[in-house]
Amino acid sequence: MRWLALFLGLAVCLAGGWGLSKSQRVQLFGDLITRIEMSEPRIALTFDDGPSPRFLSGVLDVLDGRDVRATFFLTGQEAEQHPDLVAEIANRGHQLGNHGYSHSRMILRSPAWIEGEIDRTDAALRARGFEGAIPFRPPYGQRLIVLPWLLAREGRPVVLWDVEADDLAEGQTPEAYAQEIIARVEPGSIILMHVMYGSRDTARAALPLIIDGLHARGYSFATLAELEG
Ligand SMILES: [Zn+2]
Structure with missing residues (x-):
């Protein structure tokens, strides 16, 4: 019985830790941003992963054609591998974000490993002179635990x-x-999309x-820095 209780206790802890690691509301250290509190109809479009040579230019052309600035969370x-693509994103007025170096889960790892993931990615984004936040x-x-703690030390939100x-x-x-996304948006929303792979x-x-659907509803698009501004 005692082993069963111990096993069940451990299972509850693991499930709780996994839930906490993905929480949209709770974080142990530092700031967590999921939306900016505001009443003006402004939102941020964010793209995760890449940059991928096959799909980036098509995405940039869609954004340029509609005069939209977005935020790209890239892997280091x-x-x-593609410094020219990183430079192109920045030169076309978009914001760059850090999405880890190897796209591995950043939980249950050593502080040195996590710090390496953050720092190598920052360096790859800065390599062509990008100076924005x-x-x-x-x-x-x-x-x-470790990731939010390291970021909080730098005053950097998740x-x-x-x-x-x-x-x-x-x-x-x-x-x-598209309809699902449009229906969920409210002023200050941060939209996540994946557009980089096949x-x-x-x-x-x-x-x-x-x-087009959000423009028709009166929304304008901003980078994260502009939205937070
Ligand atoms: Zn990702």
Whole structure:
């Protein structure tokens, strides 16, 4: 019986820790941002992962064609592989964000490993002279103890999101995905989208629909820095 109680206790702790690591509301150290409190109809569009040479320019053209500035959370590894793409994102007026170096979960790791993930990615984003603020978003949105503690020491918040929809769901269409996103947006929302890899056709096709739909509802788009401004 005692072993059963111990096992159950451990299972509850693990489940609690996993839940906490993905929480949109609670974090043990530092600031957590999922939305900016405001009444003006302004929002931030954020893209995770990449940059990928195959899909970036199409995404940038959609944004440019609609005069939208967004925020790109890039992995350090891909940023190192494609410095020209990083520079292009920044030169076209978008904000760069740090999404970890290797896109590994940043929980249950040593402080040195986590610090390396953060610092190598910052360096890859700064390599071509990008000087703006670099917000941080952990892979899978997960953080537990060491990561928030390290970021809090630098006065750097964790930036998550308040709006997303599942573009990979079975039978998902660009129209339905766009409608879900549009319906969830409110002033100050931070939208998360994935548009960098081959599996993300639905999200890429939905991008112009989302922007046009939100423009039609009176929303304007800002980078995270502008939204926080
Ligand atoms: Zn990611």
